[in-house]
Amino acid sequence: MSTEKKHNTEEVRLMKGNEAIAHAAIRCGCDGYFGYPITPQSEIMETLMDLEPWNTTGMVVLQAESETASINMVYGAAGCGKKAMTSSSSPGVSLMQEGISYMVGAELPCVIVNVMRGGPGLGTIQPSQADYFQTVKGGGHGDYKLITLAPASVQEMADFMVKSFDLAFKYRTPVMILADGIIGQMMEKVVLPPFTPRWTEEEIREQTPWATLGKTPDRKPNVINSLRLEAADMEKLNLVLQSRYREIEQKEVLFEEFECADADYIIVAFGITARICQKTVELARQKGIKAGLIRPITLYPFPTAQIKEYADKVKGMISVEMSAGQMIEDVRLAVNGKVPVEFYGRMGGIVPSPEEVLEALENKLIG
Amino acid sequence: MNIADIINPANLVMEKTKVMNDTPMHYCPGCSHGVVHKLIGEIIEEMDIQDKTIGIAPVGCAVFAYQYLDIDWQQAAHGRAPALATAVKRLLPDRYVFTYQGDGDLAAIGTAETIHAANRGENITIIFINNGIYGMTGGQMAPTTLQGMKSSTSPTGRDIPRNGFPLNITNLLAQLEGTCYVTRQSVHTVASVRKCKKAIQKGFENSMLNKGTSVIEIVSTCSSGWKMTPADSNDWMVENMFPAYPMGDLKNI
Ligand SMILES: Cc1ncc(C[n+]2csc(CCOP(=O)(O)OP(=O)(O)O)c2C)c(N)n1
Ligand code: SF4
Ligand SMILES: [Mg+2]
Numbered sequence: 001m002s003t004e005k006k007h008n009t010e011e012v013r014l015m016k017g018n019e020a021i022a023h024a025a026i027r028c029g030c031d032g033y034f035g036y037p038i039t040p041q042s043e044i045m046e047t048l049m050d051l052e053p054w055n056t057t058g059m060v061v062l063q064a065e066s067e068t069a070s071i072n073m074v075y076g077a078a079g080c081g082k083k084a085m086t087s088s089s090s091p092g093v094s095l096m097q098e099g100i101s102y103m104v105g106a107e108l109p110c111v112i113v114n115v116m117r118g119g120p121g122l123g124t125i126q127p128s129q130a131d132y133f134q135t136v137k138g139g140g141h142g143d144y145k146l147i148t149l150a151p152a153s154v155q156e157m158a159d160f161m162v163k164s165f166d167l168a169f170k171y172r173t174p175v176m177i178l179a180d181g182i183i184g185q186m187m188e189k190v191v192l193p194p195f196t197p198r199w200t201e202e203e204i205r206e207q208t209p210w211a212t213l214g215k216t217p218d219r220k221p222n223v224i225n226s227l228r229l230e231a232a233d234m235e236k237l238n239l240v241l242q243s244r245y246r247e248i249e250q251k252e253v254l255f256e257e258f259e260c261a262d263a264d265y266i267i268v269a270f271g272i273t274a275r276i277c278q279k280t281v282e283l284a285r286q287k288g289i290k291a292g293l294i295r296p297i298t299l300y301p302f303p304t305a306q307i308k309e310y311a312d313k314v315k316g317m318i319s320v321e322m323s324a325g326q327m328i329e330d331v332r333l334a335v336n337g338k339v340p341v342e343f344y345g346r347m348g349g350i351v352p353s354p355e356e357v358l359e360a361l362e363n364k365l366i367g
Numbered sequence: 368m369n370i371a372d373i374i375n376p377a378n379l380v381m382e383k384t385k386v387m388n389d390t391p392m393h394y395c396p397g398c399s400h401g402v403v404h405k406l407i408g409e410i411i412e413e414m415d416i417q418d419k420t421i422g423i424a425p426v427g428c429a430v431f432a433y434q435y436l437d438i439d440w441q442q443a444a445h446g447r448a449p450a451l452a453t454a455v456k457r458l459l460p461d462r463y464v465f466t467y468q469g470d471g472d473l474a475a476i477g478t479a480e481t482i483h484a485a486n487r488g489e490n491i492t493i494i495f496i497n498n499g500i501y502g503m504t505g506g507q508m509a510p511t512t513l514q515g516m517k518s519s520t521s522p523t524g525r526d527i528p529r530n531g532f533p534l535n536i537t538n539l540l541a542q543l544e545g546t547c548y549v550t551r552q553s554v555h556t557v558a559s560v561r562k563c564k565k566a567i568q569k570g571f572e573n574s575m576l577n578k579g580t581s582v583i584e585i586v587s588t589c590s591s592g593w594k595m596t597p598a599d600s601n602d603w604m605v606e607n608m609f610p611a612y613p614m615g616d617l618k619n620i
Contacts, residue, residue, distance in 0.1 A: 068479070
């Protein structure tokens with residue numbers, strides 16, 4: 001296949017979410033992808049291997065021996081100021097937690113894509129949202145937060161790839177794209193981002209003066225490091241991270257509302273579940289129930305203030321998730337007891353239908 | 368005569384390499400780590416590659432290597448240095464990229480990363496300090512601890528049925544198609560230091576020749592972990608470590 005054909009300039013394409021990630025990564029100037037195969041996201045590396053970006057943009061694509069190695073390769077690349085990424089699904093992301101914590105400690109930017117599947121353990125290859133806690137509440141050791149973007153369409157898979165690198169470098173932090181097996185596997189129309197060239201070494205020196213490109217006589221050695229033996233120094237690093245998190249919470253919240261203006265009841269859902277719940281809202285409104293939907297797009301930072309505002313206006317909320325109920329804790333913190341917050345979810349890879357969500361809303365909130 | 372008369376430029380016969388800074392080292396007296404650091408610094412200065420070298424430090428006693436050599440460093444999680452080095456070298460192919468790892472780092476927790484980086488033939492230099500013990504954490508048994516050798520987690524000596532065999536990982540690495548140069552050295556005598564320096568330099572040079580991975584094992588002492596004086600440690604190493612980990616090149620292509 002000719003390079004021209006592979007890097008089709010035709011902007012509207014039909015593809016899987018996983019494929020959109022791969023295309024968008026190349027287009028946004030990603031320098032390196034390091035990954036290990038796991039369903040339901042193997043198409044990301046397969047697409048990259050098929051597109052052979054090393055022949056066009058010079059992007060490095062490497063199949064590692066494990067997710068542990070992948071995330072540490074990402075660490076090495078990011079330490080050189082490179083735009084590096086990995087992708088995996090739940091069990092693999094568990095293996096990466098050590099590396100993610102180290103990257104946070106070393107203040108390194110990167111993008112991690114988790115196309116979630118059902119757990120715990122080897123679990124199932126069916127879609128799930130049960131890694132919310134792992135992603136949003138820490139995952140690895142130490143006090144940290146991961147900026148987390150939850151796409152609900154193939155288009156957002158592509159768009160968030162670009163946005164994630166921007167956020168990662170802006171705040172010198174790993175960013176997680178938390179998708180699920182449906183978003184990864186389903187095919188939709190997508191407009192791919194325009195081609196942005198990879199940074200030159202000159203640009204890297206300018207954008208990331210901390211990068212290890214080799215010590216030149218005009219500066220001190222650059223050291224990528226998360227070790228602080230002195231407690232006071234360790235606290236100082238933590239304070240830097242925490243102040244960055246406060247800034248992220250101020251500036252980077254993203255969410256979407258659907259039919260909330262006059263709503264009596266609000267469904268809170270993210271990712272593919274939000275798409276399902278949009279249908280639930282329509283069904284409810286046909287029955288005369290004034291339902292609305294809030295879709296957090298950033299799971300961290302969470303749209304706490306926005307949900308809190310609605311707590312004064314509605315009769316109740318329901319958090320709908322493909323898990324035993326994880327995001328509901330953040331919804332309840334935002335609502336702070338003002339109105340009832342109920343939960344409906346399916347586990348183990350089962351996807352709830354719009355009808356069963358409506359039934360749950362009626363039973364739990366309306367009675 | 369006072370000290371200023373003695374330390375005077377006219378009397379200068381040898382200088383410390385400029386790549387090594389004046390930070391006091393935390394290594395115990397007699398420890399091999401310091402000597403190997405000096406050799407790396409000298410090679411970087413002599414090859415004039417300070418601006419082209421990126422070191423990957425381990426978790427282990429050498430975790431602070433970045434405090435002593437004035438080059439760019441990345442400090443890796445325990446055992447993961449070869450994964451970092453892989454990405455650094457792939458993205459910066461015109462740089463000299465080396466890992467510096469202990470036996471616990473390289474041959475226990477990082478076995479997979481080490482073997483796969485070497486098997487892919489990454490054009491990196493792996494410097495492997497084999498002191499047969501976990502120095503940093505206080506002298507526990509390492510994968511390379513000898514049969515019968517005492518450590519804090521094998522207080523009556525390494526017992527094969529209980530603890531398994533000492534892992535000769537360098538022999539294993541020499542068998543991989545991806546390695547081009549695998550050698551075992553030491554730094555306990557002037558002659559051995561000189562030989563070791565040549566070996567490390569060769570490893571650095573290889574990394575620009577697209578030949579694959581170079582592995583330089585340095586059989587080392589850990590007087591603190593071994594609970595011996597530095598002099599006794601050297602003797603004990605020659606008598607006990609060398610038969611299990613014989614000196615010389617295992618592979619050189
Ligand atoms: C994941 C993890 N497990 C355990 C440790 C504790 N630890 C620090 S150094 C070390 C052993 C180092 O031994 P070696 O690699 O032989 O280096 P040496 O100190 O002997 O030079 C261990 C187990 C750690 N830092 N990280
Ligand atoms: S504990 Fe052993 S390896 Fe560590 S500095 Fe002391 S002698 Fe060297
Ligand atoms: Mg050791």
